[in-house]
Amino acid sequence: xxxxxxxxxxxxxxxxxxxxxxxLALAALGPLTALAGLVWAVIQPYRVxxxxxxxxxxWWLFAEPxxxxxxxxxxxxxxxxxxxxxxxEQDDATAR
Amino acid sequence: MQPPAEHVHWMFATGILLLGLFLLAEVIxxxxxxxxxxxxxxxxxxxxxxxxxxxxxxxTFFTNSTIHMLAHGAWAQVMMLAxxxxxxxxxxxxxxxxxRLAIPFAFVVSGLAFLLHEQNPWFFQRSSFLxxxxxxxxxxxxxxxxxxxxxxxxxxxNAGFAMVFVVLAVALFCDRDLAPxxxxxxxxxxxxxx
Numbered sequence: 001x002x003x004x005x006x007x008x009x010x011x012x013x014x015x016x017x018x019x020x021x022x023x024l025a026l027a028a029l030g031p032l033t034a035l036a037g038l039v040w041a042v043i044q045p046y047r048v049x050x051x052x053x054x055x056x057x058x059w060w061l062f063a064e065p066x067x068x069x070x071x072x073x074x075x076x077x078x079x080x081x082x083x084x085x086x087x088x089e090q091d092d093a094t095a096r
Numbered sequence: 097m098q099p100p101a102e103h104v105h106w107m108f109a110t111g112i113l114l115l116g117l118f119l120l121a122e123v124i125x126x127x128x129x130x131x132x133x134x135x136x137x138x139x140x141x142x143x144x145x146x147x148x149x150x151x152x153x154x155x156t157f158f159t160n161s162t163i164h165m166l167a168h169g170a171w172a173q174v175m176m177l178a179x180x181x182x183x184x185x186x187x188x189x190x191x192x193x194x195x196r197l198a199i200p201f202a203f204v205v206s207g208l209a210f211l212l213h214e215q216n217p218w219f220f221q222r223s224s225f226l227x228x229x230x231x232x233x234x235x236x237x238x239x240x241x242x243x244x245x246x247x248x249x250x251x252x253x254n255a256g257f258a259m260v261f262v263v264l265a266v267a268l269f270c271d272r273d274l275a276p277x278x279x280x281x282x283x284x285x286x287x288x289x290x
Contacts, residue, residue, distance in 0.1 A: 022124050022125060025124050026121060026124050026125065029117060029120060029121065029124075030117070033113070033117065058097070059099040059100060059103045060103075062103075063099065063103040063106050063107055065106050065109070065269045068106060068107070068109070068110040068269075069110075069113065069269070071110070072110050072113045072114050072117070073117075075114070076114060076117045076118075076121075080117075080118065080121060080136070080139070081121060083133065083136075084121055084125055084129070084130070084136075087125070087129050087132045087133065088125050088129050091128070091129050091132070
C-alpha cells in the first residue's frame with residue numbers, strides 16, 4: 001500500500017468523522033433547546049398557564065416562556081437545521 | 097390588549113434565542129455551507145433588523161418613564177442599524193469592512209441603555225438585577241463582535257458572539273414584572289402578583 005493512499009484514507013476518515021460530529025451537533029441543537037423548555041415546564045409548571053387556563057387573559061395564554069423555548073427549538077430544527085445538515089452532507093460528498 | 101412588560105421580554109427572548117441558534121449553527125457548519133442557500137445568508141441579519149423594527153411599538157406604548165422611552169428608542173435604532181449593516185455586507189452592497197463595527201457599537205449602546213435606564217440597585221427586585229446583568233453582559237460581550245469584525249472567520253469570536261445571544265435570551269426569560277431575586281425583594285418594590 002502506498003503512503004499516498006494511506007494518507008488519503010486517513011484524510012477521508014478524519015473528514016467524515018468531523019462531518020458526523022458537526023451533523024450530530026447541528027441535529028442536537030434544536031431538540032436540546034426544546035428539551036430545556038420541557039424540563040423548565042416540569043420544574044416550574046406554574047409558568048405554563050395552559051395547565052390552569054381559567055381566568056387567564058390573552059397574553060398569559062399566548063406567551064408562556066417554557067412553551068416559547070420549546071417552539072423556538074423545534075422551529076429551528078425543522079426550518080433551519082435539517083436543510084443545513086443536508087447541505088453539509090452534500091458538501092462532503094462533493095469534496096470526495 | 098397591551099401585553100404586560102414581562103410578556104414583551106419573553107417574546108423578545110424567543111427572538112434572541114433563535115438568533116443565537118442561527119449563529120451557533122453558522123459556527124458549526126462554517127460560512128460556506130451556511131451561505132449555500134440564498135435565504136439563509138440573510139436570515140439572522142434580517143431577523144435582527146426585524147427585531148429592531150418591533151422595538152418601535154415597545155417604545156411607543158411602554159411610556160412609563162422618559163428614560164425607558166429613550167432606552168427603547170436607542171435599542172430600536174441600533175438593532176436596525178446592525179441588522180441593516182450586516183445585510184448590506186452579506187449582499188455586497190457595503191464593501192467597507194468598517195461596517196462590521198455596527199454590531200459592537202449596537203452592543204455597547206444597548207448595554208449602556210440597560211444600565212442607564214435601571215435606577216434601582218442590583219438586589220432591589222429581579223428585573224433590576226436582570227437589567228444590570230444584561231447591561232454588563234452586552235457591554236463586556238461587545239468584545240466578541242469586535243473580535244469578529246477584526247477576524248470574521250475566527251471560531252472563538254463567532255462562538256462567543258452566538259453564546260452572548262443565548263445567555264441574553266436566558267436572562268430575558270427569567271424576567272418578571274415584580275419578583276424576588278435570590279431571596280431579596282425591596283419593601284419599596286411592592287407585592288409580587290404571581
